[in-house]
Ligand SMILES: Nc1ncnc2c1ncn2[C@@H]1O[C@H](COP(=O)(O)OP(=O)(O)OP(=O)(O)O)[C@@H](O)[C@H]1O
Protein backbone atom coordinates (compact mmCIF):
# COMPACT_ATOMS: atom_id res chain seq x y z
CA UNK A 1 0.00 0.00 0.00
CA UNK A 2 1.23 3.51 -0.87
CA UNK A 3 1.18 6.37 1.66
CA UNK A 4 -1.67 8.83 1.15
CA UNK A 5 0.61 11.63 2.34
CA UNK A 6 4.37 12.06 2.42
CA UNK A 7 5.98 15.14 3.89
CA UNK A 8 9.63 15.50 3.02
CA UNK A 9 11.99 17.90 4.78
CA UNK A 10 9.33 20.56 5.10
CA UNK A 11 10.43 23.96 6.41
CA UNK A 12 8.60 27.24 6.98
CA UNK A 13 10.45 30.38 7.98
CA UNK A 14 8.76 33.58 9.12
CA UNK A 15 11.57 36.11 8.88
CA UNK A 16 14.14 34.85 11.34
CA UNK A 17 11.76 32.37 13.00
CA UNK A 18 11.77 28.78 11.79
CA UNK A 19 8.21 27.68 12.68
CA UNK A 20 8.49 24.30 10.93
CA UNK A 21 11.96 22.88 10.56
CA UNK A 22 12.90 20.01 8.26
CA UNK A 23 9.80 17.95 9.11
CA UNK A 24 9.14 14.58 7.47
CA UNK A 25 6.08 12.35 7.89
CA UNK A 26 4.58 9.34 6.18
CA UNK A 27 0.86 8.69 6.58
CA UNK A 28 -0.91 5.57 5.32
CA UNK A 29 -4.52 5.60 4.06
CA UNK A 30 -7.03 5.32 6.89
CA UNK A 31 -4.59 6.08 9.69
CA UNK A 32 -5.68 8.14 12.68
CA UNK A 33 -2.72 10.28 13.59
CA UNK A 34 -2.11 12.65 16.48
CA UNK A 35 0.08 15.74 16.26
CA UNK A 36 1.12 17.08 19.64
CA UNK A 37 3.62 19.50 21.13
CA UNK A 38 3.86 22.62 23.28
CA UNK A 39 2.24 25.96 22.40
CA UNK A 40 4.03 27.58 19.51
CA UNK A 41 5.66 24.30 18.41
CA UNK A 42 4.47 24.79 14.82
CA UNK A 43 1.49 22.40 14.72
CA UNK A 44 -1.00 24.83 13.16
CA UNK A 45 1.69 26.14 10.82
CA UNK A 46 2.24 22.57 9.61
CA UNK A 47 -1.53 22.25 8.93
CA UNK A 48 -1.39 25.59 7.11
CA UNK A 49 1.37 24.23 4.88
CA UNK A 50 -0.53 20.98 4.27
CA UNK A 51 -3.69 22.87 3.26
CA UNK A 52 -2.10 25.58 1.11
CA UNK A 53 -2.57 28.52 3.48
CA UNK A 54 1.22 28.96 3.49
CA UNK A 55 3.81 28.16 0.86
CA UNK A 56 6.66 26.00 2.14
CA UNK A 57 10.08 27.68 2.39
CA UNK A 58 11.58 24.28 1.57
CA UNK A 59 10.54 20.69 1.18
CA UNK A 60 7.80 18.64 -0.46
CA UNK A 61 4.26 17.54 0.34
CA UNK A 62 3.26 14.55 -1.74
CA UNK A 63 -0.29 13.28 -1.80
CA UNK A 64 -1.76 10.25 -3.48
CA UNK A 65 -4.51 11.57 -5.74
CA UNK A 66 -6.45 8.79 -7.49
CA UNK A 67 -3.39 6.55 -7.57
CA UNK A 68 -1.04 9.31 -8.76
CA UNK A 69 1.57 10.93 -6.54
CA UNK A 70 1.25 14.71 -6.68
CA UNK A 71 3.37 17.43 -5.12
CA UNK A 72 0.80 19.70 -3.45
CA UNK A 73 3.13 21.96 -1.45
CA UNK A 74 2.55 25.59 -2.46
CA UNK A 75 -0.68 24.92 -4.36
CA UNK A 76 -3.66 27.19 -3.70
CA UNK A 77 -6.00 26.02 -0.91
CA UNK A 78 -8.93 25.44 -3.32
CA UNK A 79 -6.77 23.15 -5.45
CA UNK A 80 -5.75 21.11 -2.40
CA UNK A 81 -9.42 20.97 -1.40
CA UNK A 82 -10.19 19.60 -4.87
CA UNK A 83 -7.71 16.79 -4.24
CA UNK A 84 -9.74 15.75 -1.19
CA UNK A 85 -8.33 17.64 1.79
CA UNK A 86 -10.54 19.25 4.46
CA UNK A 87 -9.82 20.84 7.80
CA UNK A 88 -11.26 22.49 10.85
CA UNK A 89 -9.73 25.53 12.50
CA UNK A 90 -8.28 26.14 15.96
CA UNK A 91 -10.26 29.40 16.01
CA UNK A 92 -13.70 28.31 14.85
CA UNK A 93 -14.63 29.77 11.46
CA UNK A 94 -18.35 29.65 10.88
CA UNK A 95 -20.74 32.05 9.21
CA UNK A 96 -22.29 33.39 12.37
CA UNK A 97 -25.32 35.04 10.76
CA UNK A 98 -26.25 31.84 8.90
CA UNK A 99 -28.16 28.88 10.24
CA UNK A 100 -26.49 25.60 11.04
CA UNK A 101 -27.88 24.05 7.84
CA UNK A 102 -26.84 27.02 5.67
CA UNK A 103 -23.29 26.74 7.00
CA UNK A 104 -23.02 23.20 5.65
CA UNK A 105 -24.79 24.03 2.37
CA UNK A 106 -22.35 26.87 1.72
CA UNK A 107 -19.40 24.55 2.36
CA UNK A 108 -20.79 22.11 -0.20
CA UNK A 109 -21.49 24.69 -2.86
CA UNK A 110 -18.12 26.38 -2.46
CA UNK A 111 -16.21 23.16 -2.66
CA UNK A 112 -18.05 21.09 -5.22
CA UNK A 113 -15.63 18.37 -6.23
CA UNK A 114 -15.79 16.29 -9.37
CA UNK A 115 -17.55 13.45 -7.59
CA UNK A 116 -20.19 15.76 -6.27
CA UNK A 117 -20.59 17.47 -9.64
CA UNK A 118 -21.07 14.16 -11.42
CA UNK A 119 -23.65 13.17 -8.85
CA UNK A 120 -25.49 16.40 -9.45
CA UNK A 121 -25.40 16.03 -13.24
CA UNK A 122 -26.84 12.53 -12.97
CA UNK A 123 -29.81 13.68 -10.94
CA UNK A 124 -33.25 12.98 -12.35
CA UNK A 125 -34.78 16.21 -13.65
CA UNK A 126 -37.37 16.51 -10.89
CA UNK A 127 -34.65 16.31 -8.27
CA UNK A 128 -33.15 19.78 -8.16
CA UNK A 129 -29.53 20.53 -7.31
CA UNK A 130 -30.78 22.64 -4.44
CA UNK A 131 -32.75 19.79 -2.94
CA UNK A 132 -29.82 17.40 -3.37
CA UNK A 133 -27.44 19.82 -1.62
CA UNK A 134 -29.92 20.31 1.21
CA UNK A 135 -30.44 16.60 1.72
CA UNK A 136 -26.70 15.90 1.71
CA UNK A 137 -26.14 18.75 4.17
CA UNK A 138 -28.84 17.30 6.41
CA UNK A 139 -27.15 13.91 6.24
CA UNK A 140 -23.87 15.41 7.51
CA UNK A 141 -25.72 17.24 10.28
CA UNK A 142 -27.35 13.97 11.38
CA UNK A 143 -23.89 12.43 11.39
CA UNK A 144 -22.55 15.00 13.88
CA UNK A 145 -25.77 15.09 15.93
CA UNK A 146 -26.89 18.60 14.95
CA UNK A 147 -29.86 17.85 12.70
CA UNK A 148 -32.31 18.94 15.40
CA UNK A 149 -30.61 22.34 15.50
CA UNK A 150 -30.39 22.90 11.75
CA UNK A 151 -32.53 26.04 11.76
CA UNK A 152 -30.71 27.74 14.63
CA UNK A 153 -28.12 30.42 14.02
CA UNK A 154 -24.61 28.97 14.17
CA UNK A 155 -23.59 31.69 16.58
CA UNK A 156 -26.21 30.53 19.12
CA UNK A 157 -24.73 27.04 19.43
CA UNK A 158 -22.61 26.21 22.46
CA UNK A 159 -18.92 26.01 21.76
CA UNK A 160 -18.71 22.21 21.60
CA UNK A 161 -21.51 22.10 19.04
CA UNK A 162 -19.86 24.79 16.92
CA UNK A 163 -16.82 22.51 16.75
CA UNK A 164 -19.02 19.63 15.61
CA UNK A 165 -20.60 21.91 12.99
CA UNK A 166 -17.11 22.64 11.66
CA UNK A 167 -16.64 18.89 11.27
CA UNK A 168 -19.92 18.65 9.32
CA UNK A 169 -18.69 21.45 7.04
CA UNK A 170 -15.42 19.60 6.49
CA UNK A 171 -17.26 16.34 5.68
CA UNK A 172 -19.40 18.21 3.17
CA UNK A 173 -16.47 18.54 0.81
CA UNK A 174 -16.11 14.74 0.78
CA UNK A 175 -12.46 14.64 1.78
CA UNK A 176 -10.14 11.69 1.98
CA UNK A 177 -7.79 13.47 4.39
CA UNK A 178 -9.26 15.39 7.32
CA UNK A 179 -7.19 17.72 9.52
CA UNK A 180 -8.68 18.66 12.89
CA UNK A 181 -6.98 21.51 14.76
CA UNK A 182 -7.76 21.10 18.48
CA UNK A 183 -11.26 19.66 17.99
CA UNK A 184 -11.80 19.14 21.74
CA UNK A 185 -10.72 22.64 22.81
CA UNK A 186 -13.36 24.12 25.12
CA UNK A 187 -15.28 20.85 25.42
CA UNK A 188 -16.30 19.25 28.71
CA UNK A 189 -15.43 15.58 29.40
CA UNK A 190 -18.79 14.31 28.11
CA UNK A 191 -18.50 16.33 24.89
CA UNK A 192 -14.93 15.09 24.47
CA UNK A 193 -16.07 11.48 24.87
CA UNK A 194 -18.81 12.07 22.27
CA UNK A 195 -16.25 13.65 19.96
CA UNK A 196 -14.02 10.57 20.26
CA UNK A 197 -16.91 8.38 19.12
CA UNK A 198 -17.75 10.79 16.32
CA UNK A 199 -14.19 10.78 14.96
CA UNK A 200 -14.13 6.95 14.98
CA UNK A 201 -17.51 6.79 13.28
CA UNK A 202 -16.78 9.23 10.45
CA UNK A 203 -13.39 7.69 9.79
CA UNK A 204 -15.00 4.29 9.20
CA UNK A 205 -18.01 5.55 7.30
CA UNK A 206 -16.21 7.94 4.94
CA UNK A 207 -12.88 6.04 4.74
CA UNK A 208 -10.97 9.03 6.03
CA UNK A 209 -7.37 9.51 6.97
CA UNK A 210 -7.48 11.75 10.05
CA UNK A 211 -4.72 13.88 11.51
CA UNK A 212 -5.58 15.76 14.67
CA UNK A 213 -3.83 18.34 16.78
CA UNK A 214 -4.82 18.13 20.44
CA UNK A 215 -3.66 19.17 23.87
CA UNK A 216 -6.17 16.81 25.53
CA UNK A 217 -3.87 13.86 26.14
CA UNK A 218 -6.64 11.49 27.20
CA UNK A 219 -8.24 11.98 23.78
CA UNK A 220 -4.96 11.70 21.87
CA UNK A 221 -3.74 8.60 23.71
CA UNK A 222 -7.17 6.99 23.47
CA UNK A 223 -7.90 7.51 19.84
CA UNK A 224 -4.66 7.85 17.86
CA UNK A 225 -2.86 4.89 16.37
CA UNK A 226 0.32 6.85 15.90
CA UNK A 227 1.52 10.20 17.22
CA UNK A 228 3.99 12.78 15.91
CA UNK A 229 5.54 15.24 18.35
CA UNK A 230 6.69 18.73 17.35
CA UNK A 231 8.89 20.91 19.52
CA UNK A 232 10.30 24.27 18.38
CA UNK A 233 9.36 23.36 14.80
CA UNK A 234 11.23 20.06 14.84
CA UNK A 235 9.68 16.59 14.80
CA UNK A 236 11.24 15.08 17.90
CA UNK A 237 9.35 11.77 17.98
CA UNK A 238 6.88 9.54 16.17
CA UNK A 239 5.37 6.33 17.51
CA UNK A 240 2.47 4.54 19.12
CA UNK A 241 0.78 6.19 22.12
CA UNK A 242 2.64 3.75 24.38
CA UNK A 243 6.00 4.65 22.82
CA UNK A 244 5.27 8.38 23.00
CA UNK A 245 4.18 8.23 26.65
CA UNK A 246 7.51 6.63 27.55
CA UNK A 247 9.76 8.71 25.28
CA UNK A 248 12.12 10.69 27.48
CA UNK A 249 12.49 13.57 24.99
CA UNK A 250 8.72 13.93 24.72
CA UNK A 251 8.29 13.85 28.49
CA UNK A 252 10.91 16.54 28.84
CA UNK A 253 9.60 18.77 26.05
CA UNK A 254 5.89 18.40 26.58
CA UNK A 255 4.25 15.74 28.66
CA UNK A 256 6.15 16.37 31.88
CA UNK A 257 4.38 14.98 34.91
CA UNK A 258 1.02 15.04 33.16
CA UNK A 259 0.91 11.34 32.31
N1 LIG B 1 1.90 34.11 9.97
C1 LIG B 1 2.88 34.09 10.90
N2 LIG B 1 3.84 35.02 10.92
C2 LIG B 1 4.83 35.01 11.83
N3 LIG B 1 4.97 34.05 12.77
C3 LIG B 1 4.03 33.08 12.80
C4 LIG B 1 2.94 33.03 11.87
N4 LIG B 1 2.19 31.94 12.15
C5 LIG B 1 2.77 31.34 13.19
N5 LIG B 1 3.87 32.01 13.58
C6 LIG B 1 4.78 31.63 14.67
O1 LIG B 1 5.19 30.30 14.42
C7 LIG B 1 5.31 29.58 15.64
C8 LIG B 1 4.43 28.37 15.58
O2 LIG B 1 3.07 28.76 15.70
P1 LIG B 1 1.86 27.74 15.55
O3 LIG B 1 0.62 28.54 15.60
O4 LIG B 1 2.08 26.88 14.37
O5 LIG B 1 2.02 26.88 16.90
P2 LIG B 1 1.09 25.75 17.48
O6 LIG B 1 1.95 24.56 17.69
O7 LIG B 1 -0.12 25.58 16.66
O8 LIG B 1 0.71 26.35 18.92
P3 LIG B 1 -0.67 26.26 19.77
O9 LIG B 1 -0.62 24.93 20.48
O10 LIG B 1 -0.53 27.40 20.74
O11 LIG B 1 -1.79 26.42 18.84
C9 LIG B 1 4.95 30.56 16.75
O12 LIG B 1 6.13 31.11 17.27
C10 LIG B 1 4.12 31.60 16.03
O13 LIG B 1 4.19 32.84 16.67
Ligand SMILES: [Mg+2]
Nearest residue numbers: 043044045090
Ligand atom coordinates in the same frame (compact mmCIF):
# COMPACT_ATOMS: atom_id res chain seq x y z
MG1 LIG C 1 -2.12 25.84 16.96
